[in-house]
Amino acid sequence: MDIEKIKRAVGFRAAELIKDRMVVGIGSGSTVHYFIERLGQRCEEGLSIRAVASSHESSRKAVERGIPVCSIEEVAEIDITVDGADQIDPEKRMIKGRGGAFFREKMLAMIAKEMLVIVDDAKLVHKLGHTLLPVEIVPFGAQITQKVLENIGYEGFFRKTSEGSFYLTDNGNYIFDVKLDSLCDYPEEDHHEIMQVSGIVDTGFFFGLAGRIIVGYDDERVEILN
Numbered sequence: 001m002d003i004e005k006i007k008r009a010v011g012f013r014a015a016e017l018i019k020d021r022m023v024v025g026i027g028s029g030s031t032v033h034y035f036i037e038r039l040g041q042r043c044e045e046g047l048s049i050r051a052v053a054s055s056h057e058s059s060r061k062a063v064e065r066g067i068p069v070c071s072i073e074e075v076a077e078i079d080i081t082v083d084g085a086d087q088i089d090p091e092k093r094m095i096k097g098r099g100g101a102f103f104r105e106k107m108l109a110m111i112a113k114e115m116l117v118i119v120d121d122a123k124l125v126h127k128l129g130h131t132l133l134p135v136e137i138v139p140f141g142a143q144i145t146q147k148v149l150e151n152i153g154y155e156g157f158f159r160k161t162s163e164g165s166f167y168l169t170d171n172g173n174y175i176f177d178v179k180l181d182s183l184c185d186y187p188e189e190d191h192h193e194i195m196q197v198s199g200i201v202d203t204g205f206f207f208g209l210a211g212r213i214i215v216g217y218d219d220e221r222v223e224i225l226n
């Protein structure tokens with residue numbers, strides 16, 4: 001099965017789990033795109049929900065499909081937030097942020113009763129690592145932040161747009177992609193060390209947040225892991 005079909009299958013399955021009157025968090029990324037598509041159809045069919053989006057892009061897509069979107073300030077808690085991941089290990093620790101929206105995604109997950117993760121099976125890893133770890137950095141003194149990070153062993157590069165300017169998050173910050181060349185034996189320690197550096201807003205590590213995981217496979221199977 002091609003990857004878009006897998007993403008569609010898991011996104012659609014997630015949308016079937018949404019119930020009337022829920023406050024729904026909407027993550028970001030290409031898998032969430034399909035969740036938004038099906039959720040929009042369900043709203044048209046009469047499902048009554050309120051949604052909070054984790055990015056301008058997801059908000060725009062949701063509004064386009066008729067999903068009622070409100071701001072995070074308008075909700076005390078979220079019933080379920082649905083989001084993708086770049087890597088997820090057997091302890092449900094994740095690396096997110098390829099799409100640059102991880103800070104807001106984490107905020108939604110923090111106030112959600114459940115974070116439902118939707119992935120294709122290539123995202124399931126034995127150990128996190130051998131990848132880029134997105135880190136959101138305040139622009140003021142960003143070169144200094146980079147130097148300090150590199151001095152403690154976290155080399156990487158600032159994410160740029162196709163025009164060559166700094167990629168800006170919805171919060172107006174930069175993304176520094178740390179090169180995790182090896183596998184992380186202690187990802188919590190990596191997160192903690194990085195967070196000690198001034199100028200860091202957050203890392204793309206997510207710990208203790210994922211609930212059920214919907215996994216899509218090449219052979220068309222879709223499985224829900226509790």
Ligand code: 5RP
Pocket residue numbers: 027028029030031032083084085086096097098099100101102105
């Ligand atoms: C964006 C994210 C995405 O959820 C993550 O990158 C997965 O995206 P995709 O479904 O496109 O593979 O964290 O900040």
